[in-house]
Amino acid sequence: MARFIFITGGVVSSLGKGLMAASLAALLQARGYKVRLRKLDPYLNVDPGTMSPYQHGEVYVTDDGAETDLDLGHYERFTGVPARQSDNVTSGRIYQGIIQRERRGDYLGATVQVIPHVTNAIKDFIRADIDPECDFIICEIGGTVGDIESLPFIEAIRQLRNEVGRGDTVSIHTTLVPYIAAAGELKTKPTQHSVRELTSLGIQPEILVTRCDRPLPDSDRAKIALFCNVRTEAVIPALDAASIYAVPAQYHEAGLDSEVLHAFGIDDAPTPDLARWDDVLDRLLNPEGEVTIGVVGKYVGLQDAYKSLTEALVHGGLANRVKVNIKWLDAELFSSAESEIAAALEPMHAILVPGGFGERGSEGKIASVHFARERKVPFFGICLGMQMACIEGARNTAGIEGAGSSEFGECHEPVVGLITEWMSAEGLQKREASGDLGGTMRLGAYEAKLAGNSVVRSIYGSDTISERHRHRYEVNIHYKEALEQGGLVFSGMSPDGELPEIVERPDHPWFIGVQFHPELKSKPFDPHPLFASFIQAAVKQSRLV
Numbered sequence: 001m002a003r004f005i006f007i008t009g010g011v012v013s014s015l016g017k018g019l020m021a022a023s024l025a026a027l028l029q030a031r032g033y034k035v036r037l038r039k040l041d042p043y044l045n046v047d048p049g050t051m052s053p054y055q056h057g058e059v060y061v062t063d064d065g066a067e068t069d070l071d072l073g074h075y076e077r078f079t080g081v082p083a084r085q086s087d088n089v090t091s092g093r094i095y096q097g098i099i100q101r102e103r104r105g106d107y108l109g110a111t112v113q114v115i116p117h118v119t120n121a122i123k124d125f126i127r128a129d130i131d132p133e134c135d136f137i138i139c140e141i142g143g144t145v146g147d148i149e150s151l152p153f154i155e156a157i158r159q160l161r162n163e164v165g166r167g168d169t170v171s172i173h174t175t176l177v178p179y180i181a182a183a184g185e186l187k188t189k190p191t192q193h194s195v196r197e198l199t200s201l202g203i204q205p206e207i208l209v210t211r212c213d214r215p216l217p218d219s220d221r222a223k224i225a226l227f228c229n230v231r232t233e234a235v236i237p238a239l240d241a242a243s244i245y246a247v248p249a250q251y252h253e254a255g256l257d258s259e260v261l262h263a264f265g266i267d268d269a270p271t272p273d274l275a276r277w278d279d280v281l282d283r284l285l286n287p288e289g290e291v292t293i294g295v296v297g298k299y300v301g302l303q304d305a306y307k308s309l310t311e312a313l314v315h316g317g318l319a320n321r322v323k324v325n326i327k328w329l330d331a332e333l334f335s336s337a338e339s340e341i342a343a344a345l346e347p348m349h350a351i352l353v354p355g356g357f358g359e360r361g362s363e364g365k366i367a368s369v370h371f372a373r374e375r376k377v378p379f380f381g382i383c384l385g386m387q388m389a390c391i392e393g394a395r396n397t398a399g400i401e402g403a404g405s406s407e408f409g410e411c412h413e414p415v416v417g418l419i420t421e422w423m424s425a426e427g428l429q430k431r432e433a434s435g436d437l438g439g440t441m442r443l444g445a446y447e448a449k450l451a452g453n454s455v456v457r458s459i460y461g462s463d464t465i466s467e468r469h470r471h472r473y474e475v476n477i478h479y480k481e482a483l484e485q486g487g488l489v490f491s492g493m494s495p496d497g498e499l500p501e502i503v504e505r506p507d508h509p510w511f512i513g514v515q516f517h518p519e520l521k522s523k524p525f526d527p528h529p530l531f532a533s534f535i536q537a538a539v540k541q542s543r544l545v
């Protein structure tokens, strides 16, 4: 039966709980255990799908089509275990379910309350959909202990610890130990207060992870242990790491996984095999060159908005043993003056236009595609980026004046549109029958068939691929012929041949646009083939300039 590890945070937010959870999972996995990671978010949105990337960072999409918190991306990148819909829940979703049941009359006249109804729903979520062979379920609770909105989650964990049995659950609390310059000391008091808050809610943590910006003296470690009622060895100092991929090894050194196993009373665990992490770090810390990639996007002000993309580019660098520098370019600031665009893009070894929504910056993105195509600079268009590549191709190589996307308003030549705008009635009927109708977001994993002699076929080494989608609009297949005459080949299609999935230019060193998000499936120890190939092309380009 699976054991549960609950992770809470105190003092401040942004302590890296998600990375800690992912690292702990990777360490347990390295010891041969099967793990699953879950995130419980106290906010009231039903899911992060509607939240601004500026505020909340990227929306991470799972194979089964859930729009989830970006921490699930860390979980998947660190463990290779595909995240599922059932791995992320919010207060909003919990309440939505309860209110639906209440309206249906399922509560048979009872008064519906936070305890037991909300807490029961939270416990049901934590225990649902667990594979029988799973050894550990790691549940991260978003927010900070003491927040009003996280109270039902903490209460649910308190109850669950009694129901499952104390021996089968462990609580880890993450806190901050700040350095006060005026005193020249690290201060343990915020940690003491935060643990007191948690214990007042009925949870005595077994392990404390203390974030600090310098080594924690033994005396402070002992003091925290004494005041917070844990073993001294269970106070795990967590210093800033050189890279997120150094975090698992650092936590292992600090004794995190051993303490967790000790808390469960497991004393015969195999030692961890960290070979794959050692290899990742070796590649990361000893690069044999570097490349600069220009990312022309809209949400460049907050890098968390492109978290998976950033990581996938780094992974592409690992595959080629080069350091990847990312230059974030705000598409909106691109003027229409060709010379200015060229000045910004000329130093780049490759150009990437990522996914996005809305018209803002679209002309700057199209201009970047134009530059990359004409100057033969490696180009990668992802989702909206592929749509921009098709619009650029339509305007400048297929002679379709006024080509655009209906996402940006009324358009005479909607090379990109909703399928309800361009698909045949028969095609729409078939899609409706299979529940896959446009107009709503196409979400989650879909298959694509790759053309036999295409570049992408050789990059993937396979005829059929499955990748994750998150978009409403599609490249209109009625423009396929004209675009192909302009040199843009449709090398990947949906299995029914109706929806373009990949376009490429065979007369260009590296020019690929994909309707899906390959970055969501890339891992440091298993870089996505498209990103590995893209960075390889950038390396070649760097030797030319």
Ligand code: GLN
Binding pocket: 354, 355, 356, 357, 358, 382, 383, 384, 385, 407, 470, 471, 472, 473, 474
């Ligand atoms: N806005 C585009 C659409 O909805 C692209 C979405 C994306 O890039 N994720 O189709």
